[in-house]
Amino acid sequence: MLLTMKELLETAQKNKFAVGAFNVADSTFLRAVVEEAERAKAPAIIAIHPTELEFVTDEFISYAKHRAYVSNVPLVIHLDHGGNMNEIVRAIKCGFTSVMIDGSTLPYEENVSITKKVVEIAHAAGVSVEGELGTIGQTGNSVEGGVSEITYTDPEQAKDFVTRTGVDTLAVAIGTAHGIYPKDVKPELQLDILKKIREATDIPLVLHGGSANPDSEIAESVRLGVSKINISSDMKFAYFKKAREILSTTELWDPNVIYPECITEAQKVINHKMKLFSSIGKAELYR
Template identity: 70%
Template sequence: MLVSMNYLLSVAKKNKFAIGAFNVADSSFVRAVVEEAEACQAPAIISIHPTELSFLTDDFFAYVAKRTSNSPVPFVIHLDHGGSFDDVMRAISCGFTSVMIDGSLLPYEDNVTLTKKVVEAAHSIGVSVEAELGTIGSTGTSVEGGVSKVIYTDPAEAEDFVTRTGVDTLAVAIGTAHGIYPKDMEPKLKLDILADIANRVDIPLVLHGGSANPDEEIASAIEIGIQKVNISSDMKAAYFDKCREILSENTWWDPNVIYPDCIDAAKEVIRTKMKLFNSINKVELYLQ
């Protein structure tokens, strides 16, 4: 079933687990996320960056919406890092049930103004809105970008931002980065900042750059108050590593021969993350 982010995360918040937002890049990744969510009886978020939406085209999401609507598992189709009001409106017209407007690089008041504008438009048709305060780092290995120096979310500013914008979920910057961390880069999450934010706001909190972070830190973040964790690079790396292996050993060119094992490799990562987030077998909570 296709549901709003508000509904999906309200159940997670009440029952103290998190839900994976998996960035898809084509139909193989959609299959991996949907089929593994069904196998694990775990709710899931299908997340799409604007560049991925442009690549897949608007019509593709008619298939995604139908596939998820026909499933007994609750799904959200979410726009990740929408950079403008037009990005958000495009996603809504494609049937997305959640959108992110990322004004984190704007001056604070401009971020408030843009986010409030998106909230007013999206809420009028029942679409949930995520925003971001602070900045997510960059490893240089992801199309989602990021900055060279992380600006941590200010807890007092987060409280003011949520009050003034009416946003449904907030992505917080506590030390993560998009992509796979290089060997000489060791992530360290500032969980004290997260705890302060969680004590000040009553909406679900989001962790971007969830790939390649230590499991124990992710588990602690979920315990403190993270309800949505974004995963992209870990899943895609497993998929394309398997694809390279297959193509290096064979001269096949039929997708139905090459890609099934790649999809299975992505599913392994998805299942591992769902276990870490404690979202496996949580579908029953949405049927009560």
């Protein structure tokens, strides 16, 4: 079943679990996410970054929508880190049921202004909107980018931002980064900030850069009120590690022979994350 983000996360927030937003770079990753969600009876978010949409083309969304429509678990098709109005409008026309406008690196008032405009346009089309306040770090190995120095989300500013923009969900910055952390870097989430943001706002909160963070901290962030967690690098790393292994030890060249094992490896990561988010079996809540 294809839902909007607002519909999906209202139930998650009410029942205190989080839904994974898994970045889908092609049809094999779409299969990995949807098939594992169906096997685990868990809701899931099919996230597509603008650079990924450029690669798969607009026509791919028709396939993704059909796959979601016929599924027996709740799914959302979400534009991840939309950077401008053109990318937002393109996604809405393609059939995304949720869009993110990332104005986090803009001055505060500019972020409020562009986010409010996106909300007006998207809501008129029945599409949910995610905004972002504060900045996500970067490890240098993700297409999603990020900044060198994180700006943590201010709880009082978050309250003002939500009120003035009308966003359905809010991505917050509490110390995560896009990509896989280097071996000498140990990420530590500022859960005290998250707790204050949760107390100041009442809409579902989003955690970007959810890969490679300690399981205990991710689980605790769910307990403290995060309803959506973005996963990309962990899943892709497992997929392509297997692909490299197969290609370096065989002379295979048929995709239908190479990719099934890669999909399985990605699904192991997806299932592990779903367990952390407490979303397994929660599809029944949407019936």
